[in-house]
Amino acid sequence: MTNQPLLEAKKLSKHYGETVALHSIDVQVREGITGLLGPNGAGKSTAMKLFLGLLTPTSGSAEVLGDKPYENVDVRMRLGYMPEHDCLPGPITASEFLGHMAQMSGIPPAHARTRAADILRHVGLDEERYRHIKEYSTGMKQRVKLAQALVHDPVIVLLDEPTAGLDPGGREEMLQLIRRTGKEFGISIMLSSHLMGDVESTCDRIIVIEGGKIIEQGDVSQFTQETETLYIDVDDRRDEVVAALGRRGIETTIVGLSIVVQKQSEEQLDDVRDAIVEAEARLRRLAPSRGQLTDIFRRAAS
């Protein structure tokens, strides 16, 4: 493992007229899977487009393998990109399309055909590769989108909201494929998402971005531990439960109909149980909930 960052932003800013999309961010992305987490409009797409060289920074720099893609497009030979929106042609077979896209990354035709066949097998489209893309299901199209980003064997691939628009089954398949790409194929990944769950289940590292600024970054475990919360739903006597928890020194907040407790330790669960018994409340649900994105933002704001 080298120490050269794959992607590096130095005091990177991007303004659109008066609007500030990114405000002087410093980021280093290294090998592995990195999640770029933030709500819509946080600056995730802008950051990706700067690394892809589709945009030029207002100030600072965005480098890929030490090169600026907006000045030298050749570095994109080692870069893959899967956009969020539709980007596939209809009346062409996946095999032909992938071969073309490999050539469009600088791979000679004979090699391009082999790469196309290989990568389609790896994303699980071996059988269907001679069918027209327009006949594919949403999940299959999503695989073709990923395949075209990988067909030229990039060093790092940028995935923009790779699970957007997928049903739960499709989403899990996609996340699994992303994990395989990162772990088995050894291709580094930066994926953007507004869903904590996506990032948590696939990424090694996480960068939280909001309002064009980096709020936090670090290993993913660090985030999920810190933000574990407990949801308590009772059918009645909710106030009594809150009072009983208070007597045990447990702070609560009410979210919707649920009592929410920030989990400090495993022993705390015993106190929660005792409090519910003491309040004689009928328990409907007692469930841990991994940290939500909003929690991170709330903490960052405070």
Place this chain on the structure above:
Amino acid sequence: MTTEARGEIFDLGYQHYDGPREGRARVVRSLWVNGFRTALGLGRGAKAKILPLLMFFFVTAPAAIIVLIASIVGPEAEIPSHAEYYQVVSILLLLFSAIIAPELLIPDRRDGVISLYLVRPLTATDYIVSRWSAFFVITLILAYAGQILLLLGFVLAAEAPVDYLRDNWLDVPRFLASGAVVALFVTTIPMAISSFTVRRAYAAAVVIAIFVITAPMAGILTSCEQRNETFVETPGGQRLVVSSNECEPLTGEWAKWFALVDVGRAPQHISDIIFNEENNDDDVSRLVGDLNTAIPVVWYLLLVLGPGAALYLRYRRMTI
């Protein structure tokens, strides 16, 4: 190292690519080939091939017919020249371009494939230059195909082919030049219009409409009050027209300029200049012929460079 005799299938897992990576030049070439093939319907269904084939037929058919007449009737036949040939086919070429040019630009934007292209090792300018030049080469081939056939026919039909070539060699650079003028025109305008819509039918309709509307407009603006025709009476009482080119346009001196409104004829005027022809076949051509030579040239350049610049800027500033 394996020396086992029995066959076994291994899943080798993911293999990294360590073959050659050829960079931007290869990428632009691949895109060019893709554009060329797309325009001809290669690698697509049979339906996509019909129009290019029909076009090739229609563009070469007039040449074949002319050659056939020339070979049967002989040198004394009143047959169209290289110059007149473009008058016949430029409309066909325009029709072809109106329908096929959108095919090269619109699906990429409509389906979003452009966002995959623009993150690859090429610039937006590379993209549009590649697309444009692929189509330009096709229209150029179509423009030349008939002319070459025509030339071959004339040479073979001539009593002394070598003498014919010696006397008429100037026709070759002339039709090559005016073919390029026609191809440049019919490539750039439909492509520029295609860059502003995601509906192929709209683009084709707009291109055709521009030419269909401006032709009668020019006709009205240059229409004549009366024709000053000179007749001679034959002994049988029939009147023969000796001269019919005199015409007093209602718009007077302005008519020469209004004749330029017929934009579809713009490359035709340049072709007339190149062939040094006095084109008196129709009022518009005759009126434009009365203008200073520089004027139709400037007009043509405006009609090509204007849309060309629009096309270039549209793609340069494209955000995906």
